[in-house]
Every structure is written in C-alpha cells, then in structure tokens.
Amino acid sequence: xxxxxxxxxxxxxxxxxxxxxxxxxxxxxxxxxxxxxxxxxxxxxxxxxxxxxxxxxxxxxxxxxxxxxxxxxxxxxxxxxxxxxxxxxxxxxxxxxxxxxxxxxxxxxxxxxxxxxxxxxxxxxxxxxxxxxxxxxxxxxxxxxxxxxxxxxxxxxxxxxxxxxxxxxxxxxxxxxxxxxxxxxxxxxxxxxxxxxxxxxxxx
Numbered sequence: 224x225x226x227x228x229x230x231x232x233x234x235x236x237x238x239x240x241x242x243x244x245x246x247x248x249x250x251x252x253x254x255x256x257x258x259x260x261x262x263x264x265x266x267x268x269x270x271x272x273x274x275x276x277x278x279x280x281x282x283x284x285x286x287x288x289x290x291x292x293x294x295x296x297x298x299x300x301x302x303x304x305x306x307x308x309x310x311x312x313x314x315x316x317x318x319x320x321x322x323x324x325x326x327x328x329x330x331x332x333x334x335x336x337x338x339x340x341x342x343x344x345x346x347x348x349x350x351x352x353x354x355x356x357x358x359x360x361x362x363x364x365x366x367x368x369x370x371x372x373x374x375x376x377x378x379x380x381x382x383x384x385x386x387x388x389x390x391x392x393x394x395x396x397x398x399x400x401x402x403x404x405x406x407x408x409x410x411x412x413x414x415x416x417x418x419x420x421x422x423x424x425x426x427x
Contacts, residue, residue, distance in 0.1 A: 229272040232265040238381055239269075247374055248381035259424050263383045267296065271303045278311040288317040294386035295331065302335050369410055376417055385425045392418045 226236050234252055241249040254262055277283060287293065287301070304314060372395070379388045395414060399406055406414075 225273075225276070229269060229276055231269045231273075232262070234262070235266060235269060242378065242382075246378075248378045250381050254383070254424065256424060256426075259383070263296065266383050267299050267303060270300055271307060274304065274312060275307065275309045278309050282311040282313070284313040284315065286315045286317070290316040290318045294384060294390075296384045296386070298331050298335060302331070302338075305335070305338065369406075373413065373417075380417065380421060385421050388417075388421050389425070392421070 226239060231239065234250070234254075237251045238248050241247060274283065274285075285304075287297070290297075290301075301314065301316065304312065372391075376388055376391055379391065392414065399411070
C-alpha cells in the first residue's frame with residue numbers, strides 16, 4: 224500500500240520489498256540497456272515521494288557528509304528534494320570546499336550550490352585543518368569480507384547507482400593489483416562479471 228501510494232514503478236516494487244525484508248535487493252526482471260535513464264529517473268522520483276510521505280508522518284533530518292564526493296544520483300535526489308520544498312524535511316550537506324568537483328557533473332553541482340546560495344542556505348563554518356587518514360571504502364581493511372562486499376555492490380547496482388558501483392570496483396581492483404590482497408579466482412570472476420554488467424549499462 225505504501226509503495227502504491229508513492230507511485231513506485233512496478234519493476235522496482237519487488238526490489239524495494241526485498242531490500243526492506245532482507246537487506247538484499249532482488250530484481251525480478253533484468254534492466255534493459257535502453258531503459259536505464261528512465262528507470263534511474265523513476266527511482267529518484269520514487270525515493271523523493273517516499274521521503275515526502277514519511278516526513279508527513281514524522282519529521283526527518285537528512286544529513287550527507289562529504290557531499291562533494293557523491294555521485295550524480297545523490298545530487299539529483301537532493302536537487303529534487305530542495306525543489307519540492309517538503310514540509311518537515313530538513314537537509315544538511317557537509318562540503319569540503321578544498322575539494323572542487325572536476326567531473327562531468329560539475330554543471331549539476333554548480334546549479335545546486337548556486338540555488339542554495341540564492342536561498343541564503345550556505346554557511347561557512349571553517350575547518351579544524353586537522354587531517355585524518357581516509358577510511359577505506361566499504362570497510363575494506365586488512366580483512367576483506369567479500370560476502371558483505373557482494374551484497375553492497377548488488378544493492379548499489381540494483382538501485383541503479385552505477386557510478387558508485389564503479390568506484391567500488393576500482394578500489395577493489397587497486398587492492399588486488401597493488402596491495403597483494405589474495406582473492407580466489409572464483410571471487411575475481413564474480414567481481415569482473417558485475418563490473419562488466421555495470422560498464423554495459425553505463426554505455427562504457
């Protein structure tokens with residue numbers, strides 16, 4: 224009933240239900256290459272509507288730290304939420320201005336930040352200037368829990384955030400090549416298969 228009220232795309236309902244019930248996204252039908260952009264648009268719209276419905280029931284504060292590092296899907300979602308001006312929904316974005324985006328989404332990033340600036344919603348609080356070591360993505364330390372990594376990658380892919388999935392792949396690949404992380408051939412094959420799927424859907 225909740226998913227219907229939020230106008231969730233039919234192909235996404237089973238996916239979101241399985242994530243809610245087990246923490247693992249399971250899709251009934253494979254995504255088609257020529258429908259990627261449409262499904263990404265519907266997913267972003269769905270999340271926006273779901274947050275709107277929940278906020279109507281109970282106030283929400285959404286906090287995104289290191290926002291300058293997020294992918295296009297997150298930028299689009301935040302942009303959508305700001306445009307909708309949802310009552311009872313607060314958004315806090317932490318940004319390190321020392322790291323300026325130089326990727327293909329710079330125009331979208333500038334549009335969002337200019338919009339926030341026009342609304343007087345950008346505050347400069349300075350920095351402690353203390354440098355902390357960067358944490359490994361997905362919790363990859365000396366011990367690699369590939370079962371956990373596969374679940375995370377699968378969820379990111381099925382939720383159509385291919386750019387974030389690509390970042391995971393690149394990090395794992397660097398670990399394997401340069402840090403001599405021992406990985407079984409079957410695990411490598413699974414990783415490369417998922418990477419190839421993402422590359423195809425991204426049109427790389």
